[in-house]
Amino acid sequence: MSTELKVQVAIIGGGVAGLWLLNRLNQAGYDTILLEKNALGGGQTLASQGIIHGGLKYALDGNLSPASSAIAAMPDRWRACLQGDGELDLQGCKVLSSHYYMWSSGSFRSRLKAFLGSKALRGRIDALKPVQYPDFFQNTGQHKVEGTVYQLTDFVVDTPSLLETLAAPWRDRLFQCRDLQLTHNDSGTELTLDTGDAYVTLQATRVILCAGEGNEALLNGWEHPHTVNPPAMQRRPLHMVTVKVPHPAPPYLHCIGDSFGMTPRLTLTAHPCKESSDAQWIWYLGGELAESGMKRDEQSQQAFARQELQTLFPWIDFSQAVWSSFLINRAEPQVSDQQRPDNAYVEACGPLLICWPTKLTLCPNLGDSVIDMLDAQSLIGHDDSRNTLQTLSELLPTPDVAPSPWEALR
Structure with a gap:
């Protein structure tokens, strides 16, 4: 079985960065869904300490x-x-x-x-x-x-409650997909989703990678005729x-x-x-x-x-x-001498937007950058997504919030 679907924006990665962008983009009028491989926040988000900080540890030298x-x-x-x-x-x-x-x-x-x-x-x-x-x-x-x-x-x-709060308004746009492949064609980016019983072809005008460490594997082998190589991690x-x-x-x-x-x-x-x-x-x-x-x-x-x-x-x-x-x-995006990046990072690579928020606290900064980039690209109008949402909901489960790392150790 093969099904072809369309969506304007597909986010890959259900940590705090992906969920933050899911909220910002849908509120801004972009038809957006999110795909997560395992459980929400199971990578860096729940392993963070939940500190929303204002830069103290970067000013301990007085500058x-x-x-x-x-x-x-x-x-x-x-x-x-x-x-x-x-x-x-x-x-x-x-x-x-x-x-x-x-x-x-x-x-x-x-x-x-x-x-x-x-x-x-x-x-x-x-x-x-x-x-x-x-x-x-x-x-x-x-x-x-x-x-x-x-x-x-x-x-x-409390990062679990943060994830729950971000996920709650858009649960009908959250899908768990354990395997997907990215390819490029003239219409945009094509995602082939393995649902176990079927392969679903999803055509996305823009794909936003928010998979943290998983971005590297998703970008492996990615080629686009009109862009430079994707950023290293x-x-x-x-x-x-x-x-x-x-x-x-x-x-x-x-x-x-x-x-x-x-x-x-x-x-x-x-x-x-x-x-x-x-x-x-x-x-x-x-x-x-x-x-x-x-x-x-x-x-x-x-x-x-x-x-x-x-x-x-x-x-x-x-x-x-x-x-x-x-x-x-x-x-993180690769920086000379392994230095810490200063801001949330987003780079356009053809129809891909590749993101690393680098720190929990910088998610608002990431949202601003992505919104500005998409607004500047003047995306064409999108089709009615009800068929896409209905089909994906029948084929893919909704991801749950992952346990905290110390709970997973028990």
């Missing part, structure tokens, strides 16, 4: 880098969406912490980096008095909290650690260390612990710990993380903590 300047406006745009006043309505998304914090320990270099960052981001960071410290730094017994705690404009969202590998710990106050903070690098010594978030009677939170550890952790095996990485936490937070009992760790790759 406003292009990256910190590009990200500066993102928290306000996200907050508008969460209040129902932004470009998307995210009122259904749960916020885990309305503020994020930065803590410099008592060491000179740590205090200096935090001070320089606070000066560079004047107006977006406030030094707190001890009585204003978050609950995590209260009730520390005989242990005094050294250094300074700063409150940032950043905040933390780079991977930024990380060794993340999770800790299930019976402590009532969740931590949301950057711990600034003594290294000369700009990456925080430790970046901590906490996420609800499901189906557990002995712990309320899963602590999720990133930052320099995750970057340098690529040199350590799982056992060594977990032991190092435990030592770091016990050193930083001696008032917390980790004797009953449960540790795990796993590797993830952050997919």
Whole structure:
């Protein structure tokens, strides 16, 4: 059986980037569907820490880098969406912490980096008095909290609820397809979808690749007679650690260390612990710990993380903590010397738009770029898509939201 269908825009990849664009484009009048290979958010999105940040860690040397300047406006745009006043309505998304914090320990270099960052981001960071410290730094017994705690404009969202909120308005345009092939013809891009029982030929005027690390395989062998080669991808590998710990106050903070690098010594978030009677939170550890952790095996990485936490937070009992760790790759467009890209990335390659948001916080920036690019291309009017939606709904399931990485490990 073979079926031929048409759609104006097909997005491949159901992480936060693809779902964000699905909402923006349909609201802007573009007839758009989304195809996901497995489950929503199962790549980078649910492996992220959910931080909507304003560029602090790119300003710890006291300078406003292009990256910190590009990200500066993102928290306000996200907050508008969460209040129902932004470009998307995210009122259904749960916020885990309305503020994020930065803590410099008592060491000179740590205090200096935090001070320089606070000066560079004047107006977006406030030094707190001890009585204003978050609950995590209260009730520390005989242990005094050294250094300074700063409150940032950043905040933390619950990524599963973010995905659910983005998916809800357009579930009739979300399809799970475990295998597809891209080819080019005179009418645009042709997607051959393997539904198991049938091959479906889908003609799309534009295809947007938002598959993260999966973009590389989709672009393998892609050729178009009127375009240059598609952009190359780079991977930024990380060794993340999770800790299930019976402590009532969740931590949301950057711990600034003594290294000369700009990456925080430790970046901590906490996420609800499901189906557990002995712990309320899963602590999720990133930052320099995750970057340098690529040199350590799982056992060594977990032991190092435990030592770091016990050193930083001696008032917390980790004797009953449960540790795990796993590797993830952050997919990015290739940049010289493996530097971090400054903005969300989108490049037109014939009828393809190839995207890497690079960071969760930059999704509004990605949406702006894609909308501007499509508007400039003056796409022709589209056919009635009811037949396409009806046929695909009969042949392909709707993808669910993937479990968080620490849930998948159980």
